[in-house]
Amino acid sequence: MSQFENRELNRRFFLKATCGCFVGLGVTASYGQEILNIDRSSLCSFYPTTDRIPYDLYGFASSGEAKEIVDKIVAAVGLPSRFKIIAANVPNASATVVGSERVILYSEVWVRRLITETATDWSGVALLAHEIGHHLSGHTLDDRGSRPPTELEADTFAGFAVGSMGGTLEEAQSLFRALPERGSETHPPRSARLEAATIGWTNATRSRGERDNSACRSRWLGEAYRDGGRILRRFQYCRNGDRTVRVAEWNMLDGSWTYLD
Numbered sequence: 001m002s003q004f005e006n007r008e009l010n011r012r013f014f015l016k017a018t019c020g021c022f023v024g025l026g027v028t029a030s031y032g033q034e035i036l037n038i039d040r041s042s043l044c045s046f047y048p049t050t051d052r053i054p055y056d057l058y059g060f061a062s063s064g065e066a067k068e069i070v071d072k073i074v075a076a077v078g079l080p081s082r083f084k085i086i087a088a089n090v091p092n093a094s095a096t097v098v099g100s101e102r103v104i105l106y107s108e109v110w111v112r113r114l115i116t117e118t119a120t121d122w123s124g125v126a127l128l129a130h131e132i133g134h135h136l137s138g139h140t141l142d143d144r145g146s147r148p149p150t151e152l153e154a155d156t157f158a159g160f161a162v163g164s165m166g167g168t169l170e171e172a173q174s175l176f177r178a179l180p181e182r183g184s185e186t187h188p189p190r191s192a193r194l195e196a197a198t199i200g201w202t203n204a205t206r207s208r209g210e211r212d213n214s215a216c217r218s219r220w221l222g223e224a225y226r227d228g229g230r231i232l233r234r235f236q237y238c239r240n241g242d243r244t245v246r247v248a249e250w251n252m253l254d255g256s257w258t259y260l261d
């Protein structure tokens, strides 16, 4: 999937997710809201707002696109996706385990404001990736909630995920630049979180480059062939992981090949 397609997908996801919230408010059958029976102290939140988590947590059916984005994040790092995504009245986003389910809660209000303020959908993708990082790292298994070391691990994963999906370093950092400078008992300061995300992004793009080099190598494809009076040959051209096949024509006068397209 190209970066552009990812952008379009992300935009559709957040728009659709918002619509899903309103559907949930109006229709109580299959899309109705539900009271979430979740221990507030077990939540791994993105931002230090544990005291602002409401006692009555409501969950709303999220969109298929939300699940799709989460699937793409875990697919980008080569893992299966087994998460339940719920839109909820949390302060920003949180990860927790309910029964045997790995749950990600996110506020549509907060995500929409985040995307507007950062002027990029990648901040929302990084936010979901941060919560996925908590699950994949086992942070949600001990019911202790957020701590600075686990937050930095989740931030590193968020940077890694954005890099793996084709986002730029600036896009990987966008979520963290929106944070206040100071940290708290549960969350590190912004500077540390930016470092963590940058390390994750750097690791992803370095390994992606190595993978691309082994997977795609610029080379001739097959032998030259005649097409009318011309001699043509196909060439596989690889650049930044993108593979295109071009057709070149043999120039008899100077012995060179020239691309036709």
Ligand SMILES: [Zn+2]
Pocket (backbone or CB within 6 Å): 044, 045, 046, 047, 130, 134, 146, 150, 151, 154
């Ligand atoms: Zn977190």
